[in-house]
Amino acid sequence: MEESTAESTSYRPMVVIVGAGLGGLFLGILLERARIPYRILERAIEVKPLGAGVTLNVNIMPAFEQLGLLDDLLKIGMPVYDVNLFNEKMQKIGTVSGMNRRAIDGYDTHLFTRKKLYDLLLKHVPEHKISFGKRVVNIEERDSKVFIQCADGSIHAADILVGADGAYSTVRQALYKGLDQRGLLPKSDLKKLAAGYINIIGTAQPIAKGDPTAMLNKYPQLKEDTVQFSSVIGQKQLSWGVASAKDNEVTWGIAYQLSEKEAGDQLKSSEWNPESSSDMLRGFYDLPCPWGGTMGEIIEATPKEMRSRVVLEEKVFETWHHGRVVLIGDACHKMLIGAGLGAVNALQDAVVLSNCLYDLPNINAESIKAAFQEYYEQRYSHAVKAFKLSNMVSGVMNGTSWKQRIMRYILLNYIPAKLHERSYAESTAYRPQCNWLPLVAKRGTGAVSPQKPSRRYTEEQARAKAAVPVSHIVANAAAAVV
Template structure:
């Protein structure tokens, strides 16, 4: 067994420069583990709309020293108001009493702002743009990636943080199919329940949208009509307005047909989709057309809201993170939170690698999977139910919404909240953030390596990392 002074840190290749990939890079930077992030896009585009994060990620934000910066562009979320197509209130989901339990308030923000914050934590030379991975090869000692620009790279570990249609996952599954070891459930396609358009306006006039004047919390309203359409509006502390327009599919077959007919992803929008929402009432005043027209077209994204929980997360020297292994609906903010959780636990496991042999890498991946899978599975179920409550338009979704919001006792909802927020993973190689709030926090396995090195530092010994 190698001592901490003799450790050779792994070279980590990260496919995908999204939130999960950047978070992993920021953590590896702190752990002094070498890495490169390979992003297929030739340049960074600040796409996305509003997001919400809560207490499960804020302790590690404190460890990284970015929580105060995050607070500068985010607002607390105290409630979500649900309305029907005539803007009549259906229910109000209150969250103003949850900070005392969780230790932090849920906060709403624009995705590009969080992306920019995480991007600043990673040195520019660690991010390689225009690197579309075409092929992955492995042997007992190394993993190799081959990119579309004819460049190749080698490392000890390859992380697939490259989204729902991960090239790394496809490579893993291809090899496992040949070996006959891929679980049957992983053969199945992702399930798309919705199509959405998302955008963030330019800076708006607070005199027109008076909700912008209130900086105490985010004004968050969701409209659900009876024709498979829903739309949401969120006011941000930056005097911008985020909006989401959603069409729900009636069946899996309809979803597949629509995806086949219209494979357009990213900023190029299908105008016919937006036309269905232009005349819809904006719960903050006026029409949705006002917000659509105030949003730069190149910053509007069309996305399919899909979900799938994969059973396979790693194979040989390749491992998956975020949407690549658990694609969740964005309604409860669980997709982003769980990608960040993955990055934290994976960084911890890589930090504790005894050496770079295949046996040690496999052991690290198993530890990562065992620490993360059941938590991610619980969050997957929460995101599914929350999606029905906030965006569901079918009769069964309306039934779920009525039961949850009108008949389930507040105490039941509180217990679910406490369970979800008891999971607050931290980087085990950094000084711990103290417990905040009255709620229970699940214990986390410590880093034996970190504790040993701390003892040596306290004793005045030189520690080589």
């Protein structure tokens, strides 16, 4: 039996993160920089960052800049300014624009392939701090610790356990089971996630049929230095689209909107599963690609292991923490992908949680409870807003019901540009940074929400300013002698 633990200082807890997804890795990077001991447990033997495109924007890029990762981040992505919408006859029905706001926000919204973004984050987490093949089977709090037991028999002790393990989080299920048995869990947290769409997504590679120029010649959209994003709203609950990405890759997706009955019949899907997509894909090869040709040609240029099928679900849970256990990302708020806010919010969770952990005065239960509650109060309302926006934008981008078609027509044709601008400005003002690092100066002309300062960092800076460097004393002494 293996047991892992670590000595903690009065305010630096030993943290175990379950889940090596984007949120778990980013939290690891933050804890590494904050010198808070941690370990990441991932149930997969090897994580395959399946999926298509991920967008990051001004709401999280200042944190990347603080960490010195912004330049590397921008190298693997491309700015995205608008999305062109078509009907199934390839007639343009409108453009969702307004994302070209660098002068106002200070940053462009960028699109990345999930693999490139994942690899970038993984590179900045020390290899010895991630353990793969660690499927959690039991969680128990005792003796002022939380013990995490894995299927391989290993037991990992920590002061704090972070569940970053997705929409069907094992950590959340264990936490909720205990709370429900004691009558402490809100009834809403027992309800299932609402299933909205079945998606098959992937990333087509630049080399098709052995010809390295095939994709580039076939799709001139790839020659542009900004993301070319085209989405088709079809009939019979179908929508699909393509978007260009760095290095001439093409991210794509096909969405089937579930009826209420179909949503109720769906089995839970906590994984991006390449094996289950093949049968479903065969019926979509003849769909017209908005760039020309068919979607089948895009699909064939996508390695099978990079195709994945997932049921897209949504829900914001009320309970994010209890005792020494706390949740981040999809484990506490699962969003539809239309607005591209799922990854952004998971990373924001990591930033705010790291701020609260940095300010821990000690690792007593009451201090940890207060830190978790502070994290919840800072993040919950913003997650709810992002959840509602994701639902609305997904309806505009992919919705095929008559209500969604009417809403899309009104939004594209009758909502004044100033109203769009005001709404966008409100959503981009929130930009949480690490308050235990020097804050990045404001970019652009847009408003920025105030950042809550770190008590510990403020005290550390004050002590540093009050201390007189030895070199300064020696220099003054030498000057006096002369």
